[in-house]
Amino acid sequence: MRALHRKLLRELWQMRGQALAIAVVIAGGVATLVMSLSCLESLRLTRDAFYQEHRFSDVFASLKRAPESLREAVAEIPGVRHVETRIAAGANLDIPGYDDPATALLLSLPDGRNADLNRLYLRQGRLPEAGRDREIVVNEAFADAHGFAPGDRLAAVINGRRQELEIVGVALSPEHIYQIKPGDLFPDFERYAILWINRSQLAHAFDMDGAFNDLVLALSRETRAADILDRLDALLAPYGGLKAVDRSDQISHRYLSLELDQLAVMAQVFPTIFLGVAAFLLNVVFSRLISTQREQIAVLKAFGYANREVGLHYVQLVLLITFLGVALGMAGGVWFGQRMAELYRDFFRFPFLEYVLSTRVILIGCAVSTGAGLLGTIAAVRRAVRLPPAEAMRPEPPPTFRPTVLERFGLQALFSQPTRMILRNIERRPVKSLLSALGIAMACGILMVGRFQESAIDYMLAVQFGLSQRDDLTVTFTEPTSHRVVHDLQALEGVYLVEPFRSAAVELRHAHRTFRTALQGVGAGGDLHRILDADLNVLALPEEGVALTDYLAEMLGISPGDLLEVDVLEGRRQLVRVPVAGLIKEYMGVSAYMEMEALSRLLGEGQAASGALLAIDAGYREEILRKLKDSPRVAGITDRNTAIANFMDSMADTVLIFAFFSTILAGSIAFGVIYNNARIALAERSRELASLRVLGFSRGEIGYILLGEMALITVAALPIGFLIGRGLTAYLVKGMESDLYRIPLIIEPGVFAFSTVVVLVSSLISGLIVARRLGRLDLVEVLKTKE
Amino acid sequence: MNRHNAPDATVFKARGLTKVYRMGEVQVHALRGVDLDLYSGELVVLLGPSGSGKSTLLNILGGLDTPTDGQVFYGGLDLVRAREADLTRFRRRFVGFVFQFYNLIPSLTARENVAIVTEISDDPMTPEEALSLVNLQDRLDHFPSQLSGGEQQRVAIARAVAKRPAVLLCDEPTGALDSTTGIKVLEVLERINRELGTTTVVITHNAGIAAMADRVIHLSDGRIGQIIKNQTKAAPRELSW
Structure with missing residues (x-):
């Protein structure tokens, strides 16, 4: 080893406390960077592989009921590569030994085989066999939550009829990586299941023989979904079609994308701060180091070391500290990244989650931290390089001091001599x-x-x-129901208060911007769902007009007083204009609200409720849940x-x-x-x-x-x-x-x-x-x- | 260019050297027109009070500094016009420096302090050889902080001579030492000058040292006062301190 390298190592050892402190800060930056980027890459790779291998569809549409013959017409839309029709329906579950209300999404599979699009990944067991009724495949998260395995049984109330079902397989689907019940804010694996079942059985239960109510499309590579959607909507409209959506509005895909975006934000913000601070620390330490080594630098130069060699010497020291930080950070980043990937594996449902640490991420980590290290020290190193040796031999002239601003204002009497030294030093x-x-x-x-x-x-x-x-339970009905149900609910023992609500699927439009959401009708003076304004005061909904979540208004670029176009996606499907009456504050979801009677008028229907909010006595909870579960009108209960x-x-x-x-x-x-x-x-x-x-x-x-x-x-x-x-x-x-x-x-x-x-x-x-x-x-x- | 020129050949030739530099907020006129020739193999003592411009002159001769005005040649090399890289090469091949405060690198042992120079030289002694030349063969692996001032200065001399330089420039080499130790250091310098034929320039403000020189050049206020040629050189131990 050369003497200059020995000098390097010994000096590094001597400043080990400071070097370690800096290395730890660099490690923090590299760790957050590697953690976020490796996790991001792993998730993207996993998602793309899963999508491709299991043929995740490009377009999703649901409708009321259409004859199978419509399929041909859809297939003829230019750019459509494959059409798959299905039946989708909700069901209430009756799980042995589990009292809480649970609901399921039933999805049809072609009899006896896997779907063409959104193909299932079987984790255990098999698919339902053709002609075998009552065989189902359940989603893995639900199976895990209840400890289900092939051979286990559960019951479901399908279209009002209770049926015993046998689990024959446990599966994952690219369509349900993020599994959330529509309308819920977060996944609930215990209470929400996705069940796949032979199509003929489901058709039979819902009287859908030769018909379908759900449609997924795969498009040819060069086709953009946006070009298909309008034509598809036009075809489906007569059959009660809700607006078709592409992947960007598909709920699982969207949640996943948002999560990835957040990771990307994290990958920028934190490493920037850490490495910025590390650069600053290196700057401070190296400025000091180089000024204490003035004479050593002079000697090296006097004996014929070139400026470049002297500069390189200090750069090597910077790099050693940086690499120590990078090594610590890589190790930490991989460790954190794996923990984080494990969190994601549980949260999202992937058949596999390969944790990859790509060369690209390693290189980015090294490059960014080395860059920060060199940037922080370049000024100091340059001084060492430029230091004329003869000047370095002479002692540094005493630093220039002046009385501080405060002293020049004649305030020096206020400060003792030591305090003046402090102030002058800071000001100098x-x-x-x-x-x-x-x-x-x-x-x-x-x-x-x-x-x-x-x-x-x-x-x-x-x-x-x-x-x-403020409700204890939210009950949703299978379809809009007359307000009389309210009295039935009110009659249940332990129910204090029942408030019906109406919720309609709508597409809101303003200028060229559109957003799909639920337009909620809330009863005036209700106590269980209160609408809040920006100052969190309870807002009385006006008799006419719609109140929007402020975030929704911002997305639509609309302000109070403007007219909002509301395309109602159910019932008589009318298109109406409603003035925006006010903005409201909500932190979860984005909704539009109207006074319930005003909404009924808008929909052109009499009093109808999509569901009801209940305040109950906790002591009666189990009993109330049991009764609600047995009620055929109840589609779901949220606690x-x-x-x-x-x-x-x-x-x-x-x-x-x-x-x-x-x-x-x-x-x-x-x-x-x-x-x-x-x-x-x-x-x-x-x-x-x-x-x-x-x-x-x-x-x-x-x-x-x-x-x-x-x-x-x-x-x-x-x-x-x-x-x-x-x-x-x-x-x-x-x-x-x-x-x-x-x-x-x-x-x-x-x-x-x-x-x-x-x-x-x-x-x-x-x-x-x-x-x-x-x-x-x-x-x-x-x-x-x-x- | 030969490493060692024939005896009496001119090694350095300086004409009209002027140097002005700023020190903080003050302008310092360090040299005010110096003409000087140095010959191969001679031992020269530059004598003068502090502030007389000795160090500045030495730094210019050693290629550490450039004059504000005037000319300096080392053989055929124009030290004023030389580019930074040429000066570096000049220092690397021909010049050995010894400083008043030794300027050893504190994180390196005696052996390593010498090695740091031999590693970049063409035909050096081994660090061990150089250190035995200054009688420090027993202290090879001591750090500067474990050595006395005289020993540190001898390491510095070993470091300067290890590359077999053509000229040895010593800036107050005994300035920080007591007389007994100082004489030991001067003996080493004298031996190197005699045995290796290295042209040696010693700066001092101690007139007693002048007796060991071939020539004594008096410097005051940035100018050369007189140049005295000693007919007989005194051995360092005979010097009156």
């Missing part, structure tokens, strides 16, 4: 002081981002389920507490893991920045401080001069940190908002307090370490050596 190097403050502020900001979600989600739940949706529990299950893991990691990482940033600053301040000023000790200053007084500066910068950094934290939070909230849910930008005081405490504790620990070293300062030794 404003950029460095500012950067130090900025580094600490970044740490503070990331801490806030990590913490904010938990409290924001609590707030979101409190608003959604505490102020707005508010289950909804919250589901939400927490699906979010909490992710959010808490995220918060935990970001706290650790931000803590490491805070500590890295503060500790490095303190160590460098100590190194730079030990001579000056030792002189003061010799002149009679106490240990406490010199500690004050050194640590006072750190404390002042730290305190100044906190408000900047709050601003950065708020900005980052806003960016993240914006990046993650979708029509599914929007995390409110609510930062609880506890978040500020937490970040402040972590920053202060990091400062305190760094301060103590430095103070200990200050105590051991060997006066004679320090003063004897040549600075």
